[in-house]
Amino acid sequence: METKALVEKAIEARQKAYVPYSKFQVGAALLTGDDSLFLGCNIENASFGMTNCAERTAIFKAVSEGQQKIKAIAVVGDTEGPISPCGACRQVIAEFCDENTKIILSNLKGDTKETSIHELLPGFFSSKDLA
Ligand SMILES: O=c1ccn([C@H]2C[C@H](O)[C@@H](CO)O2)c(=O)[nH]1
Numbered sequence: 757m758e759t760k761a762l763v764e765k766a767i768e769a770r771q772k773a774y775v776p777y778s779k780f781q782v783g784a785a786l787l788t789g790d791d792s793l794f795l796g797c798n799i800e801n802a803s804f805g806m807t808n809c810a811e812r813t814a815i816f817k818a819v820s821e822g823q824q825k826i827k828a829i830a831v832v833g834d835t836e837g838p839i840s841p842c843g844a845c846r847q848v849i850a851e852f853c854d855e856n857t858k859i860i861l862s863n864l865k866g867d868t869k870e871t872s873i874h875e876l877l878p879g880f881f882s883s884k885d886l887a
């Protein structure tokens with residue numbers, strides 16, 4: 757699937773966001789090692805800290821269905837420039853991606869940045885550190 761199509765899927769996923777508190781909808785779409793597609797949206801809670809971001813929703817759906825490798829992930833929000841994932845999501849993305857994983861950050865105007873986990877979270881903690 758092409759970058760543009762994955763971004764479109766993230767925009768679709770964004771429609772499902774549960775955001776009564778921030779009103780800030782985010783969508784994510786990811787492709788796994790076997791080319792399956794998983795979508796996610798942000799899900800908020802009256803206990804604000806329990807909020808789950810769109811990226812983590814999509815990743816947890818994939819992993820819980822047995823798909824542990826992220827080939828590509830697109831994230832979209834109504835931001836000025838391409839959306840910038842939070843630190844928690846960067847660490848969770850790091851767990852399931854490799855140096856070839858495409859991380860596509862976009863907004864509703866179509867501004868898009870393609871990046872890598874090493875750019876997003878240099879020096880991230882990983883299983884290699886658990887020697
Ligand atoms: O990359 C991001 C950034 C923010 N949010 C969510 C968390 C919260 O619901 C709302 C405002 O921070 O946006 C995401 O889902 N992904």
Ligand SMILES: [Zn+2]
Pocket residue numbers: 809810811812841842843844845846
């Ligand atoms: Zn996040």
